[in-house]
Amino acid sequence: xxxxxxxxxxxxPDAPSARAxxxxxxxxxxxxxxxxxxxxxxxxxxxxxxxLAGPNVLLILVFVYRPLLQSLYLSTLQWNLGSPSARFxxxxxxxxxxxxxxxxxxxxxxxxxxxxxxxxxxxxxxGLALLLNRRLRGRGVAxxxxxxxxxxxxxxxxxxxxxxxxxxxxxxQELLGWVGLDSPAWYTARPWPLVMVIVxxxxxxxxxxxxxxxxGLQAVPQxxxxxxxxxxxxxxxxxxxIVLPLLTPTTFFLLVTMMLSSLxxxxxxKAMTQGGPLGSTTTLMYxxxxxxxxxxxxxxxxxxxxxxFLVLLAVTAVQMRxxxxxxxxx
Amino acid sequence: xxxxxxxxxxxxxxxxxxxPPRRRSPHVGAYLTMAFATVVLGLPLxxxxxxxxxxxxxxxxxxxxxxxxxxxxxxxAQAAGAIPLGRLLANSIGLxxxxxxxxxxxxLACAYALVFLDFPFKKLVFGxxxxxxxIPPQITIIxxxxxxxGLGWLNTYQGILVPGLASAFxxxxxxxxFLTLPASILEAAELDGxxxxxxxxxxVVPMSTPTLAAVALVSVVTEWNDYLWxxxxxxxxxxxxxxxxxxxLQNTDGMSNxxxxxxxxxxVTLPILLVFLVLxxxxxxxxxxxxxxx
Numbered sequence: 001x002x003x004x005x006x007x008x009x010x011x012x013p014d015a016p017s018a019r020a021x022x023x024x025x026x027x028x029x030x031x032x033x034x035x036x037x038x039x040x041x042x043x044x045x046x047x048x049x050x051x052l053a054g055p056n057v058l059l060i061l062v063f064v065y066r067p068l069l070q071s072l073y074l075s076t077l078q079w080n081l082g083s084p085s086a087r088f089x090x091x092x093x094x095x096x097x098x099x100x101x102x103x104x105x106x107x108x109x110x111x112x113x114x115x116x117x118x119x120x121x122x123x124x125x126x127g128l129a130l131l132l133n134r135r136l137r138g139r140g141v142a143x144x145x146x147x148x149x150x151x152x153x154x155x156x157x158x159x160x161x162x163x164x165x166x167x168x169x170x171x172x173q174e175l176l177g178w179v180g181l182d183s184p185a186w187y188t189a190r191p192w193p194l195v196m197v198i199v200x201x202x203x204x205x206x207x208x209x210x211x212x213x214x215x216g217l218q219a220v221p222q223x224x225x226x227x228x229x230x231x232x233x234x235x236x237x238x239x240x241x242i243v244l245p246l247l248t249p250t251t252f253f254l255l256v257t258m259m260l261s262s263l264x265x266x267x268x269x270k271a272m273t274q275g276g277p278l279g280s281t282t283t284l285m286y287x288x289x290x291x292x293x294x295x296x297x298x299x300x301x302x303x304x305x306x307x308x309f310l311v312l313l314a315v316t317a318v319q320m321r322x323x324x325x326x327x328x329x330x
Numbered sequence: 331x332x333x334x335x336x337x338x339x340x341x342x343x344x345x346x347x348x349x350p351p352r353r354r355s356p357h358v359g360a361y362l363t364m365a366f367a368t369v370v371l372g373l374p375l376x377x378x379x380x381x382x383x384x385x386x387x388x389x390x391x392x393x394x395x396x397x398x399x400x401x402x403x404x405x406x407a408q409a410a411g412a413i414p415l416g417r418l419l420a421n422s423i424g425l426x427x428x429x430x431x432x433x434x435x436x437x438l439a440c441a442y443a444l445v446f447l448d449f450p451f452k453k454l455v456f457g458x459x460x461x462x463x464x465i466p467p468q469i470t471i472i473x474x475x476x477x478x479x480g481l482g483w484l485n486t487y488q489g490i491l492v493p494g495l496a497s498a499f500x501x502x503x504x505x506x507x508f509l510t511l512p513a514s515i516l517e518a519a520e521l522d523g524x525x526x527x528x529x530x531x532x533x534v535v536p537m538s539t540p541t542l543a544a545v546a547l548v549s550v551v552t553e554w555n556d557y558l559w560x561x562x563x564x565x566x567x568x569x570x571x572x573x574x575x576x577x578x579l580q581n582t583d584g585m586s587n588x589x590x591x592x593x594x595x596x597x598v599t600l601p602i603l604l605v606f607l608v609l610x611x612x613x614x615x616x617x618x619x620x621x622x623x624x
Contacts, residue, residue, distance in 0.1 A: 045447045048526045053443035056436040057455060059496035064462045067473035074472060081472075082479075131364055142364050144610060145372040151606045151613065153555040155573045156598040159580065160378045163588050171377050174394045203371065211618055264466055267557045267573075271580070288468055293562060298472050309469045316464045 071309075074302035081298040093303035102279060102287075110263070110283040112194065117201045117265075118258045122251070124202065125209025130239070132210065133217045143214075147207035154204065158271025161200040190280045193273045197281050200268050205261070209254055216250035217243070256319040260312060284308045375603075382406070382593040389589055405593035412583060412590065414567055415597060418575040421487075422554060423601075425571060429491055430549035437500025437545060438538075442530055444501070445508040446516065456505075462498040467559075475562055489563045490571070494556065500545040503619055507541040508534065544616030547609060551617070554602050572598045 075093055079086035097103055128146060132139045149157060164171050165186040173183030184192045220243055228238040244251075264285055269275060275282035275290060282290065288308060292301030381389060383401040409415055443449070444456050474493045483489030511534065519529050535542070557573045564570050567578060572594075579594050606613055 049443045049447045049449035052439035056440040063493045067470035070473040142368045
């Protein structure tokens with residue numbers, strides 16, 4: 001912080017040296033002064049940069065990059081949360097994860113959950129967007145209603161839907177009853193708990209997908225559709241040959257975003273099933289929480305977290321590779 | 331059979347004389363589908379509100395009773411008796427306001443430096459900030475938890491708040507906006523002798539209100555709904571946020587008392603729902619930012 005008292009270039013201490021540096025030909029010392037002014041400005045800018053960007057960068061270093069590196073280190077330890085002693089096991093935790101009897105089930109559950117939520121949200125979201133892109137009256141209300149769940153607390157939404165799914169007093173069993181169906185044992189019988197969690201995730205995120213698709217649809221030039229219509233193309237044909245291809249960047253963006261958020265989802269599962277029954281709704285993300293904060297195996301959990309991190313990184317890398325040019329970053 | 335023509339006429343009142351019904355039918359179908367989708371998507375929230383006003387007898391009736399016989403706030407009173415609901419609400423509001431405010435300030439200041447100042451390693455700093463958008467929070471959770479515990483910050487407001495303050499999203503959005511600001515205005519300000527502080531407050535901030543609103547609203551929503559981190563660092567009821575308090579209520583009252591649990595759920599969701607309904611346009615703009623494809 002000593003730079004605050006930087007002397008002005010015209011100040012007394014500098015004046016003699018400035019004169020001394022001047023060639024004897026008597027040329028004005030303009031270039032020299034300018035570079036001094038530049039130096040002052042540079043120091044001034046550096047000071048302001050420290051002041052303005054410093055706090056945020058410091059927080060990022062301490063609470064994002066430090067833990068990222070430390071987590072990699074922790075994954076090589078056999079260490080329980082809060083325990084004073086730890087033992088170095090190298091890649092032992094990873095080896096254990098790959099051979100653990102539960103790993104296959106967790107990976108399958110994660111895959112089913114991700115494919116069902118991402119796929120479902122994309123298909124239903126596109127359908128909703130196509131519907132709302134027509135000039136129907138009241139579509140603003142429909143859009144608001146569809147998007148509202150996206151802004152709500154995942155945990156609260158989980159509680160609400162747990163009540164909706166109640167096999168005896170819930171609204172879902174009532175509605176199923178209207179079409180002559182018995183309510184499955186949503187809470188207890190596999191695969192229904194997983195189905196339940198997937199439905200809630202879809203309900204919460206559908207509006208987001210629809211809104212992004214809607215923005216993409218509104219960028220599709222109307223004259224292209226008109227031309228297709230004049231050529232006698234059906235609306236289904238126009239959708240397949242014109243609209244969907246033009247929506248490819250949107251589809252890709254949503255695919256990656258939804259995969260990242262689905263792989264990291266926690267609140268809904270915590271509220272509704274706590275990963276159960278018998279681990280049937282335990283995803284990779286949920287098992288990181290469970291291993292570290294329920295079982296206390298922080299070293300092992302860090303290894304699982306690293307596996308999850310690598311999966312997310314792979315998804316992101318694909319995005320960087322193929323979407324960079326289509327999405328504005330700067 | 332032109333889809334576009336049908337879309338255009340949609341704005342006109344439904345029954346145009348002489349219009350063959352066959353041409354109107356896809357339209358009726360669209361309206362029916364939209365109505366169905368709206369009801370299906372909106373029903374859970376309506377059901378939540380209705381259920382929170384019902385008595386236990388009405389809640390556990392078969393077949394279901396749709397409307398509460400005489401709406402009562404008993405469930406809310408009982409929830410407030412089981413967990414300190416007023417305190418939780420105050421905690422949530424306080425942490426959301428302070429957290430969102432600090433996030434906006436950090437993002438704004440950082441983006442200003444990245445766009446309007448020249449300093450060494452600027453590209454590196456920018457890369458470092460933006461790359462955090464791709465680092466999933468869960469890999470940082472165990473080390474951050476041990477750090478916060480070591481600092482004695484468990485069950486404190488700063489323990490909930492500080493680790494999540496770093497602003498990557500806000501910095502990114504502000505930077506994008508600042509790059510579009512006309513350089514000439516800032517140069518003129520500089521010639522007038524305005525320092526960075528004055529340039530920031532009298533020129534940059536007033537020209538950035540839409541971005542400010544978007545970042546602030548997105549931060550409000552994420553802070554309010556944040557669950558895993560506050561759930562891990564707090565187990566004293568008087569420091570809990572609303573979603574964490576809901577967990578406490580679920581664990582104590584279980585699913586034996588739906589009315590009480592649902593009343594608390596309304597308290598968690600209603601404030602943010604109101605924010606959404608009032609400021610919908612700006613909030614949606616913020617939440618869908620980043621998807622802008624070119």
